[in-house]
Amino acid sequence: MTVTAQLSDVSRRSVLAGALTSSFLFAFHLPVRAVNELAEPPNSTDRKFAPNAFIRIDREGHITLVMPQAEMGQGIYTGVAMILAEELDADFKQVALQHAPPDEKLYTNPLLGVQATGGSTSVRAFWTPLRKAGATARAMLVQAAAEQWQVSPKSCSVTNGVVTHNESGRKLGYSELVDAAGKLAPPKDVALKDPKDFVLIGKPLKRLDTPDKVNGKTIYGIDAMLPDMKFATLAQCPVLGGKVATVDDSAAKKVPGVRNIVVLDDLVAVVGDHMWAAKRGLAALTITWDEGPNARISSKDIWADLRVASEKDGVIAKSVGDVSKALAAGQRFDASYEMPFLAHATMEPLNCTVHVTPNSCDVWAGTQIIARARSIAAQAAGLSEDRVTIHQHLIGGGFGRRLEVDMIATAVRIGSKVDGPVKVVWTREEDIQHDIYRPVYRDNVSATVSGGKIVALKYRVTGSSVLARWLPPAFQKGIDIDAVDSAVDTPYSIPNFQVEYVRAEPPAVQTGFWRGVGPNNNVFAIESFMDEVARKTGKDPIAFRRGMLDRTPRIQHVLDLVAEKSGWNRPLPPRVGRGVSLQPTFNTSIAMVVEAEVDPMGDVRVRQVTIAVDCGIVVNPDLVVAQLEGGMIFGLTAALYGDITVDKGRIQQSNFHDYRMMRIDQAPKINVHLVKSGEAPGGLGEAGVVGGPPALRNAIYAVTGVALRRLPIDRRLIAEKRS
Amino acid sequence: MARTLTINGEQKSFDAPPEMPLLWVLRDILGLTGTKFGCGIAQCGACTVHVDGKPVRSCVLSVGALQGRAITTIEGVGATEAGARAQKAWLDLEVIQCGYCQSGQIMAAAALLMTTQDPDDSDIDAAMAGNICRCGTYVRIRAAVKQAASGQKS
Numbered sequence: 023m024t025v026t027a028q029l030s031d032v033s034r035r036s037v038l039a040g041a042l043t044s045s046f047l048f049a050f051h052l053p054v055r056a057v058n059e060l061a062e063p064p065n066s067t068d069r070k071f072a073p074n075a076f077i078r079i080d081r082e083g084h085i086t087l088v089m090p091q092a093e094m095g096q097g098i099y100t101g102v103a104m105i106l107a108e109e110l111d112a113d114f115k116q117v118a119l120q121h122a123p124p125d126e127k128l129y130t131n132p133l134l135g136v137q138a139t140g141g142s143t144s145v146r147a148f149w150t151p152l153r154k155a156g157a158t159a160r161a162m163l164v165q166a167a168a169e170q171w172q173v174s175p176k177s178c179s180v181t182n183g184v185v186t187h188n189e190s191g192r193k194l195g196y197s198e199l200v201d202a203a204g205k206l207a208p209p210k211d212v213a214l215k216d217p218k219d220f221v222l223i224g225k226p227l228k229r230l231d232t233p234d235k236v237n238g239k240t241i242y243g244i245d246a247m248l249p250d251m252k253f254a255t256l257a258q259c260p261v262l263g264g265k266v267a268t269v270d271d272s273a274a275k276k277v278p279g280v281r282n283i284v285v286l287d288d289l290v291a292v293v294g295d296h297m298w299a300a301k302r303g304l305a306a307l308t309i310t311w312d313e314g315p316n317a318r319i320s321s322k323d324i325w326a327d328l329r330v331a332s333e334k335d336g337v338i339a340k341s342v343g344d345v346s347k348a349l350a351a352g353q354r355f356d357a358s359y360e361m362p363f364l365a366h367a368t369m370e371p372l373n374c375t376v377h378v379t380p381n382s383c384d385v386w387a388g389t390q391i392i393a394r395a396r397s398i399a400a401q402a403a404g405l406s407e408d409r410v411t412i413h414q415h416l417i418g419g420g421f422g423r424r425l426e427v428d429m430i431a432t433a434v435r436i437g438s439k440v441d442g443p444v445k446v447v448w449t450r451e452e453d454i455q456h457d458i459y460r461p462v463y464r465d466n467v468s469a470t471v472s473g474g475k476i477v478a479l480k481y482r483v484t485g486s487s488v489l490a491r492w493l494p495p496a497f498q499k500g501i502d503i504d505a506v507d508s509a510v511d512t513p514y515s516i517p518n519f520q521v522e523y524v525r526a527e528p529p530a531v532q533t534g535f536w537r538g539v540g541p542n543n544n545v546f547a548i549e550s551f552m553d554e555v556a557r558k559t560g561k562d563p564i565a566f567r568r569g570m571l572d573r574t575p576r577i578q579h580v581l582d583l584v585a586e587k588s589g590w591n592r593p594l595p596p597r598v599g600r601g602v603s604l605q606p607t608f609n610t611s612i613a614m615v616v617e618a619e620v621d622p623m624g625d626v627r628v629r630q631v632t633i634a635v636d637c638g639i640v641v642n643p644d645l646v647v648a649q650l651e652g653g654m655i656f657g658l659t660a661a662l663y664g665d666i667t668v669d670k671g672r673i674q675q676s677n678f679h680d681y682r683m684m685r686i687d688q689a690p691k692i693n694v695h696l697v698k699s700g701e702a703p704g705g706l707g708e709a710g711v712v713g714g715p716p717a718l719r720n721a722i723y724a725v726t727g728v729a730l731r732r733l734p735i736d737r738r739l740i741a742e743k744r745s
Numbered sequence: 746m747a748r749t750l751t752i753n754g755e756q757k758s759f760d761a762p763p764e765m766p767l768l769w770v771l772r773d774i775l776g777l778t779g780t781k782f783g784c785g786i787a788q789c790g791a792c793t794v795h796v797d798g799k800p801v802r803s804c805v806l807s808v809g810a811l812q813g814r815a816i817t818t819i820e821g822v823g824a825t826e827a828g829a830r831a832q833k834a835w836l837d838l839e840v841i842q843c844g845y846c847q848s849g850q851i852m853a854a855a856a857l858l859m860t861t862q863d864p865d866d867s868d869i870d871a872a873m874a875g876n877i878c879r880c881g882t883y884v885r886i887r888a889a890v891k892q893a894a895s896g897q898k899s
Contacts, residue, residue, distance in 0.1 A: 095841075095842030097842070232839065236835050237820065238848050245772075247776055298765045298773070369791060371782065418781075418843050418844070651884050655881025686874055687870035687874040689884060689887075
């Protein structure tokens with residue numbers, strides 16, 4: 023892949039200044055152009071064939087593909103490039119990639135209505151637009167060749183960016199057709215390939231972003247380096263929402279390398295020659311805080327309030343049959359499930375580099391929501407949006423945290439008080455203690471069973487509405503469609519079925535999207551409940567579920583497949599159990615079996631996981647498997663350890679010693695089985711997280727008979743009781 | 746205070762107090778940003794580098810203690826046989842997702858391969874459990890270490 027683009031104005035000035043550090047220079051020599059630096063704006067199409075927002079071909083034949091979605095490890099750059107190159111018939115080995123700039127007109131995610139990467143939407147949202155973009159460009163290039171040869175376009179074929187007239191064998195490369203094709207009007211309804219003719223889609227092609235990730239060359243936002251840059255780190259009030267009262271900086275000013283101390287109403291930042299100076303300077307400050315009204319808030323009270331709220335009727339999000347009547351007869355079951363606050367803990371801590379001048383603001387960061395990042399930066403700098411440039415980077419973990427722009431605003435507010443560029447880096451402690459957390463939820467489930475099947479099920483979700491804050495127009499009639507996702511569209515045939523939503527916002531704690539989003543909660547509650555009802559009615563958990571899947575053949579199929587592949591009926595050693603879960607999430611059908619061992623102390627070891635997935639047409643099977651493997655670890659980590667708690671208004675966890683992550687010595691074997699399908703592609707990035715926690719919970723239930731109803735798993739409840 | 750360290754075979758001179766962790770010297774003074782900041786308390790392994798071939802957490806390692814020692818970072822580990830094999834196996838098995846932790850993972854794996862011809866699962870657990878991967882690439886990391894080791898034998 024080659025580099026074709028020019029530097030942005032600010033970067034060009036930096037180059038002319040001739041004061042580059044070695045790593046900054048790296049940024050301009052990387053094969054994946056887009057990876058490191060915003061290059062020439064894609065809407066600048068001078069001397070290029072630019073038939074749409076996604077494809078640029080220059081006279082040298084360089085093909086640049088513009089990436090509308092952010093790359094944060096999920097492999098979407100490779101997936102998007104494969105889809106575009108497939109219909110374009112481009113040489114995949116020759117494409118260069120470029121981050122899309124903030125432009126809501128050109129790059130809005132059609133499923134979200136904003137320019138954002140999240141919700142397992144990338145392939146679902148862009149599958150058809152990208153195919154059309156590729157096919158349209160190809161049609162114009164073929165038309166240009168056909169006109170030159172005075173033949174019918176239908177008599178031409180394309181391989182690796184070279185148009186051939188089939189009869190005469192004449193050939194023209196895309197580079198030679200750029201000018202002529204650029205003069206043609208794009209055709210309206212261009213034919214897309216028959217999937218059987220795909221040459222790229224469906225193949226486990228190598229990722230485009232990984233070669234520079236094995237040798238330290240990839241420049242994440244936190245690696246941005248600018249001439250004369252300063253480094254800053256910050257402290258916010260340990261009590262959520264608190265303000266700065268007084269600051270004594272006399273000792274901090276004496277720390278070698280400390281240059282500047284920035285005091286804002288809600289935070290103090292120390293600016294220095296490097297992060298070490300900034301950290302030492304921060305430690306030397308004496309700050310008193312105005313803790314404000316939140317200093318009395320604790321998890322205990324948040325849970326008490328949530329439980330009370332969950333007893334009220336909610337807004338009905340889905341209703342089939344007559345639940346009240348049907349719940350009054352038959353064998354009845356009731357249960358409530360509770361989910362904790364969670365932090366994102368991306369491996370790349372929050373950071374943002376800014377250079378604010380009286381009439382410009384440059385921002386270097388990896389963001390999942392670039393247009394909103396520009397907008398908040400403009401607001402914080404007091405400038406119009408056209409004065410703001412966002413330099414997008416590859417992201418060292420998003421998981422929803424970088425769908426927020428609080429870190430951008432904070433860095434610009436600090437940077438406005440600093441001469442020259444400044445890199446603001448959150449310590450891990452600040453990152454965890456000032457996250458925007460996955461909400462706590464409580465789910466109340468009631469059902470009646472007759473003839474071995476659930477005939478009535480009432481499911482009430484109580485929790486914060488992230489959507490109402492993050493995308494207000496999507497919050498309609500009191501229903502958060504994310505909070506009830508995978509509940510309203512349950513795969514089970516239940517004749518009397520009702521889903522309710524109670525919005526209950528916790529005090530002080532900000533809530534946000536967290537990988538797996540609403541389905542994490544709903545699939546956990548529903549699949550845990552299914553196991554409890556199966557056991558109490560003497561049914562095998564898979565057979566019980568299987569009896570209620572007559573409407574959902576794809577789910578049925580993955581469940582059968584996972585039963586077979588996991589050896590569901592094979593005997594197990596003592597203290598080992600299997601648990602199943604299934605999920606209809608993000609247009610992807612997944613069933614999985616977790617095999618886990620519980621020792622007498624209540625320690626849980628996940629031995630292996632078997633996953634069967636039908637995600638429709640697979641763009642790249644290796645990326646699908648990777649998302650399911652990684653999502654599994656992410657979900658199991660939360661199930662085993664994830665718990666953010668509040669005391670006296672303070673988050674009690676601070677780093678990886680008390681906010682634990684699964685490590686390699688605890689990671690299970692994971693076997694993924696893909697179902698071949700011709701259906702439209704489904705989502706994967708979030709989906710892989712969802713089913714692991716309930717399947718693990720159900721495996722523990724199988725071993726111990728203890729019906730866990732809260733995450734994370736409480737080992738005390740499953741340890742053998744001492745008599 | 747002026748000091749000189751040997752990093753990836755080159756002499757590098759810089760000013761830093763003796764207690765300054767190597768991580769920030771590498772990243773903020775020398776511009777070697779391949780070594781990552783993850784936790785600052787030696788809990789996550791993202792900052793792993795080699796000192797005389799042994800894996801260490803650079804976020805808690807003072808530069809004052811490193812005079813005369815050979816430091817290798819992710820930018821230089823490809824020049825070692827073990828590092829090159831790890832990098833190749835990482836790409837062959839497409840281990841990486843976001844990649845932020847993978848500098849540290851590869852440094853830990855390379856150090857293991859330098860001392861252990863044929864690491865088994867428990868060797869891999871012991872050598873790699875200090876390195877967190879939030880994307881959850883552990884299944885592939887394990888396979889890649891084994892592949893890199895088997896390549897070493899052939």
